[in-house]
Amino acid sequence: MSYSIKDVADMMGVTTSTLRYYDKEGLLPDVERKNGIRVFEDKDFKWSRVLNCLKNTNMPIKKIKEYVDLAQKGDSTLNERYQLIKEQKANILAQIEQLNYYLKEIEYKEWYYETAIERGTEKEVESVSSPKATLDIDQIPKK
C-alpha cells in the first residue's frame, strides 16, 4: 500500500505545504520518490501518525526532530526514546489537568452569565450564592 502527500496531509489534517515543511525540517526521513514525487509507504504513513500525535499534544518541532534523529539511530537509542515518550505522557497528563482546572473556572463564568442574563444586569451577581464556590487563587496551576 502507498499514499500520496495529499493522503497523508488529509489524515493529519494539515495542508500539503505543511507536510513538505515537516519534510524539510527532517521529520519525514527516507520517504521515497518516483520522478521526484514523494511516495509514502506504510511505514511512512505510520510514522506520520506518530508525528501527528506528538504535534497535537504540543511537542515543538525541534523536540520531534530529536525523536526522529534518535529513531534513525536504531536500537541503541531505545532507552532515550522511551524516556522521551514517558516525558510526553506526563506532559499530556499535565495539560489535561490544567484544562480541567480552567474548565471549572469557565463553568463558573457560564453560571455567572446565566444569572446575569436572568437578572438583566451583572451588578451583584458575584454576591449571589453560586453552585460552585469561587475558586481559590492558590490553586492556579503554575506553568
Added chain:
Amino acid sequence: MSYSIKDVADMMGVTTSTLRYYDKEGLLPDVERKNGIRVFEDKDFKWSRVLNCLKNTNMPIKKIKEYVDLAQKGDSTLNERYQLIKEQKANILAQIEQLNYYLKEIEYKEWYYETAIERGTEKEVESVSSPKATLDIDQIPKK
C-alpha cells in the same frame, strides 16, 4: 487591596513585560496609575485571572480582546459574552477529548518501548500482542 504589576505577573505565571504587552493590546482596561505606575485593584486582579483562564485554554489574544471589548460595553453585551464563554467551554472539552485520544497512542508507544527494551530490539515488537490494540486510523480527531 491593591497589587503591583509583579504581583499580577506572578499570579499569572508570566513576566511583567508580558503583562505590559497585554495592557498595550487592550486586555487590561482601566488599570489606574500612581505617578505613572500601574496599580491593580481587586477588580483588575480578578479580571487578570479571567484573562489567564482564557489564555491558558488557548484562546488567541485577538479573541480575548473581543471579549474585553464586549465586557467594556456593559450589560447590553451579556448575551454575546455568554455565547463566547459557552464556545470556549466547548473548546476546552474538545481539547481534553483530543488529548485523551492521543494519550492512548502515547501509552501504546510506552508499551512498545518497554517491550523493545526487554527484547533488546524493536524488530517484530509490532507483531507482539499488545495490551491495547493498535488504534484505528478512522478515529483520529480532525482539527
Added chain:
DNA sequence: CCTTGACTTAAAGTTTACTTTAACTTATAT
C-alpha cells in the same frame, strides 16, 4: 496535443506572541 490538476523547489512573507533594548523615572533600603 493540450489542458487541467497535482506535484516539485527555494526563498520570501506572514502571524502570533512575546522579548529585548535603551533611555528614563520612581520607590525602597541602608
Added chain:
DNA sequence: ATATAAGTTAAAGTAAACTTTAAGTCAAGG
C-alpha cells in the same frame, strides 16, 4: 544621600510554525 531594585515607554528584535509565491515538472482525460 545614595545605591539598587522595580517601574515606565516606544520601538526593534526574535522564535515558532507555517504560508505564499514563482517558476517549473509530471500524469491523466478529452
